[in-house]
Amino acid sequence: DAGVIQSPRHEVTEMGQEVTLRCKPISGHNSLFWYRQTMMRGLELLIYFNNNVPIDDSGMPEDRFSAKMPNASFSTLKIQPSEPRDSAVYFCASSLMQGIHEQYFGPGTRLTVT
Amino acid sequence: QQPVQSPQAVILREGEDAVINCSSSKALYSVHWYRQKHGEAPVFLMILLKGGEQKGHEKISASFNEKKQQSSLYLTASQLSYSGTYFCGTEGHSSASKIIFGSGTRLSIRP
Numbered sequence: 001d002a003g004v005i006q007s008p009r010h011e012v013t014e015m016g017q018e019v020t021l022r023c024k025p026i027s028g029h030n031s032l033f034w035y036r037q038t039m040m041r042g043l044e045l046l047i048y049f050n051n052n053v054p055i056d057d058s059g060m061p062e063d064r065f066s067a068k069m070p071n072a073s074f075s076t077l078k079i080q081p082s083e084p085r086d087s088a089v090y091f092c093a094s095s096l097m098q099g100i101h102e103q104y105f106g107p108g109t110r111l112t113v114t
Numbered sequence: 115q116q117p118v119q120s121p122q123a124v125i126l127r128e129g130e131d132a133v134i135n136c137s138s139s140k141a142l143y144s145v146h147w148y149r150q151k152h153g154e155a156p157v158f159l160m161i162l163l164k165g166g167e168q169k170g171h172e173k174i175s176a177s178f179n180e181k182k183q184q185s186s187l188y189l190t191a192s193q194l195s196y197s198g199t200y201f202c203g204t205e206g207h208s209s210a211s212k213i214i215f216g217s218g219t220r221l222s223i224r225p
Contacts, residue, residue, distance in 0.1 A: 042215065042218060043218070044215075045213070045214065048212060100161065100163070101161075103158065103213075105156050106155060
């Protein structure tokens, strides 16, 4: 299996622009997670899905952030408009089920907003 | 609530042992341990479920004390490859609960 696939790997954009991050989970996994990692705040869970349904989005920082999972093999995290404080590494992870199973992390997308 | 990890950082010489602690202020259902090397994604090490179990993989093991809401990760005879940041993640008792990660413990191994 190719593992969790994320794109792009690096994104540099200007403040105010829309940013879309993409994730393909491991085939057969039912849970998908979006995390943000910064030096100051560590590894934060933004939102997670079970069977394509958003379960908990309490970690989404603001209305500027939105996430979708239209099918079992694809998810997006969108930031509109982006701000410099959104600069971070965004990880997508998937697991067979939420909680009792290990999460497999993708390589991450390093986002820089100038 | 984010679990508290200690120490925040530790430096060892190759072959020495280390213990990383993780504590929570709420009742736990499970504890997860991950290791992240610089510039890479976190990688799963082990999950411990309630019941005070211990698990181990080679020279890395962990314990979970449900009553104290604590878990410890033990690294024995550390190797250079053990360097990285170790995160514990805790899950509460709700069936829909999420895993909350601690702030991490940075482990550096010197030859």
